[in-house]
Amino acid sequence: MGAVTPALTSTPAPSPASPSTARAINDRLALRLLQEAGPLTATQLKARTGLSRPSVADLVERLAEAGLIEVVGESGEQRRGPNARLYGIVARRAHLAALDVRTDSVTAVITDLLGHPLAEAALPVGAPEDAVAALLRAAREAGAGELHTVVVGAPGLVGPATGELRDTEGLPAWHRDLVAALRRTLPAVVAVENETNLAALAEQRLGVARDVDSFVLLWLGAGVGAAVVLDGRLRRGASGGAGEIGFLPVPGTGGLPSATDCGGGFHALAGREAVTALARAHGFAGPAEEAVAGAAGEAFLEALAGRLALGAAAVTAVLDPGCVVLAGELGRAGGPALAARVAARLAALTPVPTEVRATTLGGPAVLTGARLAAREAAQEVLFGG
Incomplete structure (x- = not known):
């Protein structure tokens, strides 16, 4: 049966934007430019926005009165006068927090509105109230007032509709209790996201996936996971279970996984325990990261690449992302050498052309992604959507 082509219908011409709407659009454009390009003069804003000089002057005055931008210096040879003033976003306008929650640790970073780190702290695990108190203490010591936005990166499923961390087998209950305690205690927006998705955000904005619109990130650490980015958008799936x-x-x-146990699935080949056992079988007794970095020898790397290619082949056959990023602590340890081996094995398993790249971010990618997500969420609110 042939494809159904939708009927063409006439679309009325959009009505002109009201002056207030146009001002709001221009304000957001200017703020985005200041975020991406750093401090700019009024003349530079005029050139980049295409607005008239009076419109830029009005825009600068509005944003300054709203406490969103300020003069941060001067530019030019003379470095004096109104045209030399450099305007930048008021970074202290809001303070944010990014949390990386693992099964046995919690790391927090306090940032300003631009995402610049002000402090980093290890929070106590198992007692949510103590963790929240430690977070607030770290914020105070960094000179931050109330936290505007908090983004928590955690393993497990996060419901796309509810934003709730689901009860997942094998994860401690204090994970969910920590999110609840943050929401109960802080006058802030508290969002939770799967840790692998945050790592993909970091790779997309700052890492090895900056030049591609679609990619799949394979997280290789204590456990394994994947994040799917297609056409520039993170895909979470209907239940948050994509990846x-x-x-x-x-x-x-030697078996099959179940709804509550991934022991018979890809985890049994690529998780840290499985990689450590594979290294032992090749006569290497050191840490998994050292084995993957090449200390366990060529035969081990070839065997590991064969395992990783199995998971990558299944992903590429369904999604055709064009690029797979090996991330996490083990992905970073393996580097380009492991990525090249996986690419060669993958090419033999699937006709779908797929580039394989190694992360340069490693474990800190989760915190980096959480910082980026917190910055974008806060600016969305403060900059007017």
Whole structure:
């Protein structure tokens, strides 16, 4: 049966924007430019926005009165007069927090509105109230007032509709209790996101995926996971379960995964314990990161690349992302050498052309992604959507 082509309908011409709407659009454009390009003069804003000089003058005055921008210096040879003033976003306008929640640790970073780190702290685990108190103490010591936005990166499923961290087998209950305590205690927007998705955001904005619109990130650490970015957008799936690749049935595990146990899935081939066991089988007794970095020898790397290619082949056959990023602590340790081996194995398994790249961010990618997400969420509110 042929494809159904939608009927063409006439679309009325859009009505002109009201003056207030136009001003709001121009204000957001200027703020985005200041965010991306750093401090700019009024003349530079005029050139980049295409607005008239009077419109730029009005815009600068509005944003300054709103406490969103300020003079941060001067530019030019003379460095004096109104035309030399450099305007920048008021970074202290809001303070944010990014949390990386693991099964046995919590790391927090306090930032300003531009996402610049002001302080980093290890929070106590197991006692949510103590963790919140430690977070507030770190914020005060960094000179931050009330936190405007908090983004929590955690393992497990996050419901796209509810934003709630779901009860997942194998994860401690204090993960969910921590999110609840943050929301109960802080007068802030508290958002939670899967840790692998945040790592993908970091790779997309600052890492090795900056030049591609579509890619799949394979997180290789204590567990395995994946994040899917297609056409520039993160895809979470209907239930938030997109990328739960640890449950992927693959050959070589001696069994099948279940709804509550990924032991028979891809996790059994690529998780840290499995990688450590593989290194032991090749005569290497050191840490998994050292083994993956090449200390366990060529035969080990070839065997590991074969395992990773199985998971990557399943992903590429369904999604055709064009690029796979090996991330997490083990992905970073393996570097380009492991990525090249996985690419060669992958090319033999699938006809879909796929580039394989190694992260340069490693473990800190989760915190970096959480910082970026917090910055964007806060600016969306403060800059007017």
